[in-house]
Amino acid sequence: MxxxxxxxxxxxxxxxxxxxxxxxxxxxxxxxxxxxxxxxxxxxxxxxxxxxxxxxxxxxxxxxxxxxxxxxxxxxxxxxxxxxxxxxxxxxxxxxxxxxxxxxxxxxxxxxxxxxxxxxxxxxxxxxxxxxxxxxxxxxxxxxxxxxxxxxxxxxxxxxxxxxxxxxxxxxxxxxxxxxxxLMSEKANFTIVLHGVTGHGGTPQKCIDVIVPAAAIIQGIQSVVSRNTAPEDPLVCAVCSIHAGTPENFSPDHLTMTGSIRAFSHETRMMAQDRVERLTRDIASAYGCGCDFTCEEAAPxxxxxxxxxxxxxxxxxxxxxxxxxxxxxxxxxxxxxxxxxxxxxxxxxxxxxxxxxxxxxxxxxxxxxxxxxxxxxxxxxxxxxxxxxxxxxx
Missing domain, CATH: 3.40.630.10 (Zn peptidases)
Known part of the structure; x- marks a missing residue:
């Protein structure tokens, strides 16, 4: 011994x-x-x-x-x-x-x-x-x-x-x-903030709801892994938190979601970061929302x-x-x-x-x-x- x-x-x-x-x-x-x-x-x-x-x-x-x-x-x-x-x-x-x-x-x-x-x-x-x-x-x-x-x-x-x-x-x-x-992946953390117009839940036509575009953004982010990288190139794009709204009869005008991007290749991680940002901004624009996007490296x-x-x-x-x-x-x-x-x-x-x-x-x-x-x-x-x-x- x-x-x-x-x-x-x-x-x-x-x-x-x-x-x-x-x-x-x-x-x-x-x-x-x-x-x-x-x-x-x-x-x-x-x-x-x-x-x-x-x-x-x-x-x-x-x-x-x-x-x-x-x-x-x-x-x-x-x-x-x-x-x-x-x-x-x-x-x-x-x-x-x-x-x-x-x-x-x-x-x-x-x-x-x-x-x-x-x-x-x-x-x-x-x-x-x-x-x-x-x-x-x-x-x-x-x-x-x-x-x-x-x-x-x-x-x-x-x-x-x-x-x-x-x-x-x-x-x-x-x-x-x-x-x-x-052994362990490179990681970046992102934050997405959507800006809309609040109002009564019964008159959605008078509001710019941030919940629906957030759902579309989450769905879009999943496509980065399935459609923008090779199956043998490991990548994770995950939304890990969503914060918006309080009463059930209001459309919120502000939503924040956070998540992370992980990869074994720096090039893959940067490609995914660019795709996530472009998807987020384009989807938010299509729904009439303002959008802030930030992403920072968290671990090499x-x-x-x-x-x-x-x-x-x-x-x-x-x-x-x-x-x-x-x-x-x-x-x-x-x-x-x-x-x-x-x-x-x-x-x-x-x-x-x-x-x-x-x-x-x-x-x-x-x-x-x-x-x-x-x-x-x-x-x-x-x-x-x-x-x-x-x-x-x-």
Whole structure:
């Protein structure tokens, strides 16, 4: 058994305790104040240097090795989502309507475990390891803000590489997915605002109703995927919220809808964005409505390079054995982890967190749960990746 995994298993109860604490006290994006304070306390107790980014939530800490060398970064996200927790199980959220339903409490505990492992061997380490506890991944803004606050400049050197892990309920605990190429999609968020003329619902001829053109726009957007892209070129164009009207006998004069566009190709995403905007404006005009359309990139494509995949595979094989490394299909959900990789090489793992012999609920489900025996693998995998990264002659 890998020595790091053996050590991580020895303090697995402490990792579970931290994860359970975070699960009971989830915090939404940019509100992770309790989580941040707890992490700073624990990281300081390990003898790590806190890096002042001038941010209210999230934190970064540095371990300086006993020998000179490069810097490697490890990242976990810390925020929760709006989700009701079913009243079942020993550990449930104590915050109404907020839950760690994507496993960021799991990620945070795993990265803390990696810090525990590496801090015990700091004199042997040639280089530095930065531990990044990122806020606001769910709103895909935290990574960009950490970098804008001078993260790389405040380290001894720009990282040679950075690693991240996300739990995967569809993969059983004990397995690690090491996948080359696209893993999670590029994403842009759009907002459509329609302007009409309000009036009585019984005299529609005197109004410019925004509900009917909104329905036509939604139908039109679906045609972008079915008629403007090849079947083998993955694309999602989704309207995710609609807000309009109050009384049942009024035609509203204002409607807002939001949605997202996801693709594995930047060219495909930009084509879809252009088509969605043109369809929206043309349909609104045909119905006599005014229209505002905005679209902004929310997350870049997550793409594991061949070189970093080879490095990550060595780390994973050391921890779980080659027989427990699996491949996986890419996912059309998105992550802002690649923001850290705009200037440095990166790799992103999917770590098995599913319970064996049962159906496991996916991310963002109120029934989402993790097999916390995998926390030791998370900690050891990140620690081993850091050591591989420090030794890498890239």
């Amino acid at each position: 890998d020595i790091l995994l053996k050590q991580a298993q020895s303090f697995l109860p402490a990792l579970r305790q931290l994860k359970d604490d975070l699960h009971r006290h989830p915090e939404l994006s940019w509100r992770e104040t309790r989580t941040t304070a707890l992490l700073k306390e624990k990281l300081t107790a390990l003898g790590l240097e806190l890096i002042d980014l001038g941010m209210e939530t999230g934190c970064a800490a540095l371990l300086r090795g006993g020998k000179p060398g490069p810097t490697v970064a490890l990242r976990a996200d810390i925020d929760a989502i709006v989700q009701e927790t079913p009243e079942e199980g020993e550990v449930v959220s104590e915050v109404p309507g907020v839950m760690h339903a994507c496993g960021h409490d799991f990620h945070t505990a795993g990265l803390y475990g990696a810090a525990c492992l590496l801090s015990t061997m700091r004199e042997e380490i040639a280089g530095n390891v930065a531990f990044l506890f990122q806020p606001a991944e769910e709103t895909t803004g935290g990574a960009r803000i950490m970098l804008s606050h001078g993260l790389w400049e405040k380290l001894p050197s720009k990282p040679a590489c950075v690693f991240g892990v996300h739990n995967r309920p569809q993969i059983p605990a004990g397995k690690v997915a090491v996948q080359e190429g696209p 494509l997550l793409f594991n390079s061949p070189v970093m995949t080879a490095l990550a595979r060595r780390a994973a094989a050391s921890v779980v054995g080659e027989e427990n490394i699996v491949g996986t299909a890419p996912e059309m959900s998105s992550e802002d982890f690649p923001e850290f990789g705009r200037e440095v090489p990166y790799f992103f793992y999917w770590l098995g967190s599913g319970f064996p012999d049962r159906e496991n609920a996916g991310w963002h489900s109120p029934k989402f749960r993790t097999d916390d025996s995998a926390l030791a693998i998370d900690a050891a995998l990140l620690a081993r990746s850091a050591l591989e990264g420090l030794a890498w002659q890239g």
